[in-house]
Amino acid sequence: KFLYNKPLSHHPNFNEMAKMYHKEKSIQIKSSASALYNNLSVLRIAPRCLTYFTVVHANVVNMVSASWDGLNYSHRQLQSKEGNVATSSSLIMQAAWCVLPSRDLLVLTSQKGIQMYESDGSIMVYWHALETPETPTAQAVFARGIAAVREKYICVGVSSGSVLVFDVPSKGSNITLSEVLEEHTEAITDMASECSGSMECIADLVSADDSGLLCVWKSGGDFQLLNKIPGFDTSCSSLKLWKGTVIAGYGTGQIRLYEGVTGILHAEVNAHARWIYSLDIAPFTGLLLSAAEDSLVRVWHLTITPETNSVEIEHLYNECVTDTQICGAKFCDGDGYAFAVTGYDLSEIIRYTQA
Amino acid sequence: MSLRTLPLLVINMGGEMLYILDQRLRAQNETDDKALRGFWSEEDRKRVLNDIVRTMFSKAFLEELMKPQDLYSHKALRCVLTRLAHTSIMRLNPASMDRLYDLMTMALKHQILLCPRPRDFLLISFNHIDAIREMVTDSPSLVNQINDAQRQIIEMYTPLSDGELQLMRQTLLALFQDFHIRVSIFLKEKIQNPDGRFVLSTSGPVPHGSEVPGLIRWFNSRGREVRRREFPSGGCYTSAVREGSFDISGDRVTRLGKNKYSATSAEDTRTSDTSKNTSKAKQESVGPNPLAKEELNLLAKLMGGMEVWSLAQADTGIRVNLFPTDEDDGGISVGTDEPSFGVINIQATKDHQANTELTRIAAEFTEQQDQPEGPSNKGDDLLAMMDDL
Numbered sequence: 001k002f003l004y005n006k007p008l009s010h011h012p013n014f015n016e017m018a019k020m021y022h023k024e025k026s027i028q029i030k031s032s033a034s035a036l037y038n039n040l041s042v043l044r045i046a047p048r049c050l051t052y053f054t055v056v057h058a059n060v061v062n063m064v065s066a067s068w069d070g071l072n073y074s075h076r077q078l079q080s081k082e083g084n085v086a087t088s089s090s091l092i093m094q095a096a097w098c099v100l101p102s103r104d105l106l107v108l109t110s111q112k113g114i115q116m117y118e119s120d121g122s123i124m125v126y127w128h129a130l131e132t133p134e135t136p137t138a139q140a141v142f143a144r145g146i147a148a149v150r151e152k153y154i155c156v157g158v159s160s161g162s163v164l165v166f167d168v169p170s171k172g173s174n175i176t177l178s179e180v181l182e183e184h185t186e187a188i189t190d191m192a193s194e195c196s197g198s199m200e201c202i203a204d205l206v207s208a209d210d211s212g213l214l215c216v217w218k219s220g221g222d223f224q225l226l227n228k229i230p231g232f233d234t235s236c237s238s239l240k241l242w243k244g245t246v247i248a249g250y251g252t253g254q255i256r257l258y259e260g261v262t263g264i265l266h267a268e269v270n271a272h273a274r275w276i277y278s279l280d281i282a283p284f285t286g287l288l289l290s291a292a293e294d295s296l297v298r299v300w301h302l303t304i305t306p307e308t309n310s311v312e313i314e315h316l317y318n319e320c321v322t323d324t325q326i327c328g329a330k331f332c333d334g335d336g337y338a339f340a341v342t343g344y345d346l347s348e349i350i351r352y353t354q355a
Numbered sequence: 356m357s358l359r360t361l362p363l364l365v366i367n368m369g370g371e372m373l374y375i376l377d378q379r380l381r382a383q384n385e386t387d388d389k390a391l392r393g394f395w396s397e398e399d400r401k402r403v404l405n406d407i408v409r410t411m412f413s414k415a416f417l418e419e420l421m422k423p424q425d426l427y428s429h430k431a432l433r434c435v436l437t438r439l440a441h442t443s444i445m446r447l448n449p450a451s452m453d454r455l456y457d458l459m460t461m462a463l464k465h466q467i468l469l470c471p472r473p474r475d476f477l478l479i480s481f482n483h484i485d486a487i488r489e490m491v492t493d494s495p496s497l498v499n500q501i502n503d504a505q506r507q508i509i510e511m512y513t514p515l516s517d518g519e520l521q522l523m524r525q526t527l528l529a530l531f532q533d534f535h536i537r538v539s540i541f542l543k544e545k546i547q548n549p550d551g552r553f554v555l556s557t558s559g560p561v562p563h564g565s566e567v568p569g570l571i572r573w574f575n576s577r578g579r580e581v582r583r584r585e586f587p588s589g590g591c592y593t594s595a596v597r598e599g600s601f602d603i604s605g606d607r608v609t610r611l612g613k614n615k616y617s618a619t620s621a622e623d624t625r626t627s628d629t630s631k632n633t634s635k636a637k638q639e640s641v642g643p644n645p646l647a648k649e650e651l652n653l654l655a656k657l658m659g660g661m662e663v664w665s666l667a668q669a670d671t672g673i674r675v676n677l678f679p680t681d682e683d684d685g686g687i688s689v690g691t692d693e694p695s696f697g698v699i700n701i702q703a704t705k706d707h708q709a710n711t712e713l714t715r716i717a718a719e720f721t722e723q724q725d726q727p728e729g730p731s732n733k734g735d736d737l738l739a740m741m742d743d744l
Contacts, residue, residue: 035528058529091356091529111356138423140357140522187518210518234564235518251472251517252565267573270566273557273592274471275521294568295555296589313571315586323548323555325468344468345532345552 020299020317021339022355026348027064030075031057033327033342036093037144037237038190038278040328040342040349043097043104043119051332052119053349054095054106055342059088061095061108063121064349076121080110083129088112091142098148102170107154109143114156114164116175125173128166130158140187147191149205149219153178157188163207163215165223181223186210192239192246195283200306201244202226203260208236214246216260229263238279242286243304245311249276253292257302257311266311272296278329282336288313289339291329295321297341319352357519357526358423362508363480364527365420367466367612368436369411370483371459376440377404377490378616399444401493406443408491412504421511426530457536457626464531465546465553466611471562473520475609477512478599481505482612485604505603513601539625540615557590563598 033039033055043052049068054061061078078095082088090111097119098105104119116126132141143164145157154166154175161184167176186209194201203226204219212231218224229246238249245266246258253272258265272292280289281302288300299317304310324343332338338353380400410416427435436459437452447455470476484505491497512520535551546554561567569588575581599608 032533034532035525058532093356136358136423138359142356186516187522189518210516233516235516235521237518237521251521253561253568254566262576264576265574265578267571269572270568270570273561273565273568273588273590275473294590295557311573315571318587318589320557320589323552325555344528345535 019355021319021352024338024351024353025070026350027053027066027073027340028348029053029055029057029062029064030077030347031060031062032345032347034058034091035325035327035344038094038096038328040278040330040340041096041106042330042332042340043099043106044333045119052097053340054097055328055349056092056095059091059110061092061121063106065120078106078108078115078117078121080108080112081115081124081127082112093142093144094146096146098146098154098168100148100154100168100170101151103168105148105154105168107146107156109146109156111140111142114143116154116166126166126175128164128177142187145188145191145207147193147205149193153219155181155191155193155205155207157184157191157207157209159187161185161188161209163188163191178221179223181207181215181217181225183207183215183225183228184209184213186213189235189237190239192241194241194244195281196243197283198243203241203244206239206241206246206260208239208248210235212236212248212250214239214248214258216246216263226261227263229258238276240279240281240288242281242283242302244306245302245304247279247281247288247302249279249290249292251275253294255279255290257313259309259311267313269300269313271298274325277325277327280330280339282331282334284334285336287316287331287336289329289331289336291326291341293325295324295326297321297326297329297339299336299339321350356529357523358425359511359515359519360426360523360526361424362417362420363476363512363523364426364432364463364530365435366411366508367463367480367483368432368459369407369439370487370612371462372436372440372455373404373407373487373490374614374616375455375458376407376445380445401491403443403445404490405494405497407439408487408497409500410442411439412487412497412500414503417504417507421507426526429530454626458538460531460534461536461538461541461547461626462615463527464534465541467524467527467531468553469555469611470524471560471609472564473517473524475562475599475611476520476524477508477601478607478609479612480508481599481601482607482609484508485607486614502603509601509603537627558592560593560596563595565595567592567594 034057036056039056041054045052051066051068053064053066059080063076063078065074079087080090080092082090092108092110095106095108098107106117106119106121108115113127113129115124117124130141130143140159142159143156144159147155149155152168154168156164156166158164163181164177165179165181167178169175184207189208189210191205191207193205194203202218203216205217207215212234214229214236215225216227216229218226235251236248237251240247241260244260246260248256248258253270253274253276255269255271255276256265257267271290272294274293276290276292278291286302286304288302289297290300291297297319298315301314301316303312321341321343324346326341326343328342330340332340338351341350377400380395380403383395433456436456440447440452466479467476470479484501488498488501537547537551541547542549548554569585571584571586572580573582596608600606
């Protein structure tokens with residue numbers, strides 16, 4: 001359970017707002033975070049009282065496991081792969097944990113392909129090479145956008161606009177590419193799967209691209225396109241899907257809330273003064289986290305009632321990370337009791353906990 | 356990541372280099388030391404700048420840069436910029452080139468970081484190009500060359516989407532990651548913190564196309580606004596200003612990329628490394644460099660037909676101080692374990708030997724170079740040789 005103080009609204013000086021969160025001790029990482037969208041992934045392992053964090057630096061993923069008592073930290077670095085070479089200089093675009101009912105996998109997407117590891121990063125269970133054109137074109141080639149969908153799918157986006165759907169068995173390495181979804185024509189930026197845990201939601205997955213186009217999907221042997229929500233010519237860099245509502249963060253610094261299946265725009269927030277790099281939602285409480293190049297992390301509260309079709313969003317809290325362009329921000333737990341932040345050129349994961 | 360970044364990188368870095376060289380060469384004429392004053396005449400300065408600009412904006416050079424390719428490594432980039440700097444009669448020794456490269460790097464990192472939106476990086480590039488055009492305004496053929504190049508740049512970059520331009524920006528940020536070299540003028544103007552990180556403001560106009568944070572609007576199913584509410588945004592933002600011009604000429608609006616050195620003294624361009632982070636960043640990756648071949652083609656093109664002055668016969672040159680010595684530490688003190696700045700000399704001579712054969716060049720420099728690390732092949736030797744220039 002959580003408690004929070006309501007902030008003083010309309011007050012121009014955010015320092016005087018009641019402090020909802022306070023800063024904890026940062027976790028040092030082996031190398032600094034790169035300027036990439038959604039550059040922080042968090043996996044909570046309750047049975048072992050551990051939380052894993054990953055942060056991408058160039059061709060390497062820094063992985064830290066932190067014990068909840070704050071006493072033990074262990075580090076591991078994973079490298080990008082290329083062809084038959086075990087390590088490569090190819091740049092990693094994103095790293096994210098995919099939580100499936102039977103297993104958790106860590107997925108890395110790079111300029112060369114997609115790597116999937118057991119959740120502690122110890123063993124690589126699958127490698128998929130991206131097709132590269134024979135003669136280099138001006139169009140960059142890379143994979144970006146990672147989501148675990150329902151019981152058995154991991155979906156990954158590609159710079160061509162394709163979405164690759166991988167079928168994942170409950171254990172072992174017999175992962176197969178089951179389908180390629182071709183609706184986007186611009187590079188995929190992010191993807192999100194329904195995270196409320198409710199089985200009643202029709203939409204399972206939403207994908208976004210550089211034009212701001214959002215595609216809403218239903219999973220299955222064949223994925224079904226439920227809706228295409230056109231962009232307004234601005235890149236959508238971060239996405240969440242909760243209780244059927246798409247929460248999209250854009251390069252203009254705006255956040256838009258759409259009803260996934262119908263495409264109806266519920267609300268638009270002029271949230272940030274620079275490009276948004278990360279969104280996250282705490283599914284048990286509806287807390288929303290947004291972070292941007294403007295050095296600000298904001299916490300909001302969403303209330304969604306699908307029956308009455310109402311979507312409420314309320315601003316709760318701001319945190320300024322001085323002189324930092326934030327590239328990753330995630331809640332550390334399903335209630336939103338704590339969150340973590342990464343910034344370009346910073347070699348630490350900054351943490352905040354509710355006061 | 357992005358395969359289109361190299362042309363803008365070289366033009367912007369080249370632009371910063373020209374700003375600094377121009378300012379330093381002017382300063383030679385204004386120095387109190389009568390023995391040194393007047394060595395670099397107005398004519399000499401203009402000649403140096405013209406020669407560099409002619410190469411930088413040559414069709415062949417730009418064509419090579421505009422091919423879809425990954426960014427060069429720092430090593431290769433330095434080679435190219437060193438070669439550009441040496442297009443004319445002026446020579447910089449490695450220490451000077453080091454300092455120059457540090458300055459260029461940090462200036463560009465600052466501009467890219469502070470760029471309000473990725474598209475504004477084009478405006479920053481145009482600021483550099485505009486200033487370079489001003490520098491060579493006496494030479495109509497050079498102005499034409501620059502205009503042609505700018506037309507190509509406009510054609511290549513303006514159609515790109517914001518997402519593609521952001522990818523370019525992210526590619527450049529990756530190149531400059533972990534560089535925290537402190538520069539006196541940046542520290543003085545409070546755009547850089549003592550730890551080397553740049554100051555990011557949370558006030559001012561929002562980028563073109565963005566809205567001032569602080570408003571939530573709700574819509575009904577027909578798209579009509581039904582409610583609005585404000586929230587405290589922190590920071591102090593104002594509406595976007597007018598958009599800069601993406602044409603050959605025009606008001607770029609942003610000041611990023613303009614010449615900040617015109618009013619500065621030599622002390623302002625002092626730099627100092629901040630310990631481990633920078634040295635780590637400057638370490639090249641140990642794997643074989645797959646770009647070596649392309650980089651060499653470019654360098655060979657640049658070297659072919661250019662006259663080379665042999666460093667081995669340096670005695671005829673007159674030494675000129677480019678940057679001051681550190682005996683008078685004007686006030687910006689840096690970490691105690693930092694290396695001292697040292698004197699940076701331009702060894703310059705107006706007599707030069709015509710020597711266009713690559714093999715003869717290689718023979719003259721081979722005794723001076725260290726054994727190259729890693730696989731020894733022709734490519735690495737040439738690169739290593741270039742490093743000693």
